[in-house]
Amino acid sequence: MADTLVSVVAPLEGVEPAAVRARRPESSRRAAFTVPSFLGLVPFAAYILLFLGLPTAIALFTGFLDGSGSFSLTNIEALADPVVLNTFGNSIGLSALTAVIGSVVGAACCYALIGTNPTGLLRSVVDSASGVLAQFGGVMLAFAFVATIGIQGMVTVYLRDSLGIDIFADGVWLYELPGLVLPYIYFQVPLMIITFLPALEGLKPQWAEANASLGGSRATYWWRIGIPVLTPSFLGCLLLLFANAFSSFATAAALTSQGSQIVPLQIRAALTSETVLGRENLAGALALGMIVVMVIVMTLYSLLMKRSAKWQR
Amino acid sequence: MIEPRPLTRWLILGVVGLVFLVPIVAMGEFTLRRGLEGGYDFSRWIAVFSGGLTGEYKGVLTALGNSVVLAVVTVAVMLVILVPTMILVQLRFSYLRRAMEFLCLLPITIPAIVLVVGLAPVYSVVAKMFGSGVWTLSFAYGIIVLPFAYRAIQANLQAIDVVTLSEAARSLGAGWATVLVRVLLPNLRRGILSASFISVAVVLGEYTIAALLNRVNLQTALVIVSKSDPFVAVIFALLALVFAFLLLLAIGRVGAPRRKRSLTGASS
Numbered sequence: 001m002a003d004t005l006v007s008v009v010a011p012l013e014g015v016e017p018a019a020v021r022a023r024r025p026e027s028s029r030r031a032a033f034t035v036p037s038f039l040g041l042v043p044f045a046a047y048i049l050l051f052l053g054l055p056t057a058i059a060l061f062t063g064f065l066d067g068s069g070s071f072s073l074t075n076i077e078a079l080a081d082p083v084v085l086n087t088f089g090n091s092i093g094l095s096a097l098t099a100v101i102g103s104v105v106g107a108a109c110c111y112a113l114i115g116t117n118p119t120g121l122l123r124s125v126v127d128s129a130s131g132v133l134a135q136f137g138g139v140m141l142a143f144a145f146v147a148t149i150g151i152q153g154m155v156t157v158y159l160r161d162s163l164g165i166d167i168f169a170d171g172v173w174l175y176e177l178p179g180l181v182l183p184y185i186y187f188q189v190p191l192m193i194i195t196f197l198p199a200l201e202g203l204k205p206q207w208a209e210a211n212a213s214l215g216g217s218r219a220t221y222w223w224r225i226g227i228p229v230l231t232p233s234f235l236g237c238l239l240l241l242f243a244n245a246f247s248s249f250a251t252a253a254a255l256t257s258q259g260s261q262i263v264p265l266q267i268r269a270a271l272t273s274e275t276v277l278g279r280e281n282l283a284g285a286l287a288l289g290m291i292v293v294m295v296i297v298m299t300l301y302s303l304l305m306k307r308s309a310k311w312q313r
Numbered sequence: 314m315i316e317p318r319p320l321t322r323w324l325i326l327g328v329v330g331l332v333f334l335v336p337i338v339a340m341g342e343f344t345l346r347r348g349l350e351g352g353y354d355f356s357r358w359i360a361v362f363s364g365g366l367t368g369e370y371k372g373v374l375t376a377l378g379n380s381v382v383l384a385v386v387t388v389a390v391m392l393v394i395l396v397p398t399m400i401l402v403q404l405r406f407s408y409l410r411r412a413m414e415f416l417c418l419l420p421i422t423i424p425a426i427v428l429v430v431g432l433a434p435v436y437s438v439v440a441k442m443f444g445s446g447v448w449t450l451s452f453a454y455g456i457i458v459l460p461f462a463y464r465a466i467q468a469n470l471q472a473i474d475v476v477t478l479s480e481a482a483r484s485l486g487a488g489w490a491t492v493l494v495r496v497l498l499p500n501l502r503r504g505i506l507s508a509s510f511i512s513v514a515v516v517l518g519e520y521t522i523a524a525l526l527n528r529v530n531l532q533t534a535l536v537i538v539s540k541s542d543p544f545v546a547v548i549f550a551l552l553a554l555v556f557a558f559l560l561l562l563a564i565g566r567v568g569a570p571r572r573k574r575s576l577t578g579a580s581s
Contacts, residue, residue, distance in 0.1 A: 037405050044398035047390075048416055052456050055431030056423055062430070105329060112325035115316035128561035131511075133333075135461075136518035136557045139532045140550035143539060144336035147343035147547055154339035186336065189329070208315050221315065247424030250520035254536050264426040264521075271430065271525060287427040298422045 060291060062284030075285035084266070088289060090177055091262040095245035098184040103238040105185070106192020110200050113193075118201075130190035137187050138250030145183045145255070149174055177261040183251050188241050195240055199233035199308065236304035243297045247290070263290055340551045344544055357544050373549055376534030379447045383530060384516040386451035388509045391462050394455070396505060399466055400497055403475045417463035420456050425521040428456070436526055447529065453522050458515050462508040469504025507564045514557045 063075050078084060109126075116122050133141070148155050151172060159165040173179050203226060211221045249264040260266040263286055270283035317325075345353040361370055395417075402413050420428075432453055443449050475497065482496045498505070520532035531553065539546035 037401065040401045041398060041406070041409075044394050047394050047452075047455070051432075051435070051452050052416075052420065052423070052428075052459075055428050055435050058431035058434055059427050060431075108325050109329055112317055112322045124562060124565040127565055128558050129333075131514070131561040131564075132554060132557045135511075136514050136554070138518050139520045139535055140518075140554055141336075143535075143543075143547050143550045144340050146543065148336045148339035154342045155335065186333070189333070203315060205315075226315070243421070247426065249424070249426045250532065253520065253524065254539070264424070267426050267430065268525060271433070283430045287430045290424055290427050291422075294422050294424065 056291075059284060059287040062281050063286075063288040065281055065284070075281050076288070078282055079285055079289050084286070084289075087260065087263050087266050088293075091246055091264075092293070094177065094180055094184065094262060095242045098181060098188050098245050099238055099241035101185050102188025102241050103192050103196075103234065106189045106237075106241075107196055107234060109189065109193050110197045113197060114200055114203075126193065130193045132190075133187050134191040134194055134244075138248075139254040141183045141186055142251050142254035145174065145179075145186070149182065175255060175257045176259070179255060180252055180262070183255065184245050184248070187248075187251070188245060191241055191244055192237055196233065196237045199230060199237075203229065230308075232304045232308035236301050236308060239297050239301040239304065243294055243301070246293060246297070337551075337554070340547050344548045344551065346544075358548060361545060361548055370538075370545060373531075373534050373538055373545070376529050376531050377549075379529055380517050380531035382448050383451050383454060383519075384513045386448045387454040387458060387516050388512050390451055390455040391458060391508065391512055392505070395459070395462055396466060396501070397493070399463070399470060400475065400493070400501075403470055404479060414463070414467070417459050419459075421460050425457060425519075426525075428453070429522050429525045432522065433526065450523060450526065450528050450530070451516075453526075454512075454516050454519060457519070457522070458512040461511045461515060465508035465511060466501065466504040469501050473500045503567055506567050510560055510564045510567075514560050517553065517557065 064071055064073070065075075079088075113123065113126065137144075145153075147153055149167065150156065151168065151174075156167055159167060168174075207225050207229075208221055211225060216224065247264070249268075252262055252265055253268065256265065260269045267283050267286045267290075270286060316322075342353075344357055345355065347354050347356065399413070402409050436449070436453075439449050439452065478496055478500065479492045482492045487496070517531060519530065520536070522528075523530040524533050524536070531549075535546050535549055538549075
């Protein structure tokens with residue numbers, strides 16, 4: 001409809017449609033100056049400033065204040081404390097482990113989904129289930145794993161009564177750091193499916209045809225074309241999974257009973273009790289540390305995504 | 314050539330699917346257990362639903378009500394603040410598009426737990442202005458749903474030619490209000506709908522901000538209930554997961570018929 005309208009208007013003015021299109025930015029810019037339409041951007045800008053910019057700034061700068069509100073670096077120095085370093089190590093280790101496992105299993109699922117009808121029942125169910133587990137789970141995934149591998153969980157009881165295997169023979173690990181691995185994988189794999197599947201759909205059929213016409217096999221296709229083209233996307237998604245695990249809080253908060261084994265739990269402890277390492281405003285310093293890690297990861301991610309966009313023109 | 318062999322495909326999907334089904338089945342099995350004497354029945358489910366709004370699970374139902382209010386207000390915040398701005402940027406400020414995208418995707422980089430550190434002082438001011446009603450959390454939730462909502466709406470915005478549509482309507486004498494309400498919004502219906510659904514799902518599952526700002530929503534109530542009655546917590550969690558699954562399934566269905574029609578249109 002829009003195109004027919006342009007072709008109706010164009011002959012009247014005696015210009016080619018392409019010329020009409022080319023002139024458009026100029027005319028709309030002129031209109032922008034006559035009507036103060038930038039006022040329309042104010043609500044959004046104010047909202048972002050108040051509820052994203054301001055909280056982030058506060059979170060980052062309180063780390064530089066001491067108890068009386070004056071500038072100090074003592075809290076930043078606390079980031080080098082062995083306890084804090086150990087927590088960051090735990091967080092990074094947990095995120096890296098679950099990101100690697102999640103991305104490999106998720107990529108395998110994406111591979112298995114190639115060629116299925118994108119609007120079919122299978123894909124709808126996989127998409128929705130992935131969305132729920134990746135973005136909605138949180139607290140409820142913790143419950144799911146208590147019901148599965150908790151002390152009275154279905155799998156625990158089955159293994160103990162039927163096969164004589166006691167998964168908690170060396171103590172109950174579900175409510176500590178190792179217990180987070182399985183629930184985290186449970187939301188990492190779905191996130192990989194959501195983020196990596198579009199990259200696989202970007203593989204052009206022509207490449208497979210070119211490979212076949214040059215006598216390449218299925219293995220040659222994947223080894224020489226598929227894997228090299230997909231590697232930047234895969235690494236990008238891996239980083240996104242890392243960032244996702246690193247910033248996740250709800251599952252750990254609902255699952256771990258005591259202690260602050262990962263950074264988000266330590267921030268909670270600092271916010272609610274203020275007794276972490278006997279320092280005030282440590283939450284701000286920890287938040288700063290998290291942001292530094294996240295900014296590094298997300299910068300690498302956007303670089304990799306630019307690299308992978310090369311093949312999607 | 315690219316497609317996996319059927320055996321490989323179903324082996325991978327089957328194994329992963331079964332493993333991922335285990336915790337969900339375990340939740341179901343857990344809620345049906347019959348105390349110490351063993352065996353299964355539906356007594357816990359019946360107890361939850363027969364109590365109604367006044368039963369002992371009133372706390373969870375109130376919290377669910379809070380979460381629904383939060384979801385509605387968050388969607389409203391998104392519709393009133395985000396959608397008009399995105400249209401305006403697309404129409405008049407095309408040079409701001411990259412900046413807009415950067416801003417909207419920024420909350421992915423800033424973890425909710427970090428945001429909450431700075432939100433606490435902001436909310437002490439918000440509480441003075443708007444009271445401490447639970448709905449005020451929606452301002453913070455509007456931020457965390459921003460990346461999801463932005464992506465859904467932007468995909469729709471790119472698929473239609475906003476500039477041509479609005480100029481066409483303007484040249485036929487429509488005012489800006491008419492352009493927005495009668496031309497652009499109907500064309501953006503699918504994007505707005507899926508942005509709203511995903512926002513509802515994210516808000517219903519949110520725990521971090523509510524817990525640390527001491528507000529009650531569905532998730533914080535579930536954590537509290539789980540300490541005294543884990544069975545009831547698991548029942549509600551299972552229901553919430555199924556509800557979110559159906560909600561997202563509906564998003565997929567909203568998009569599907571249109572795609573199918575354009576495919577057949579292209580081949581005919």
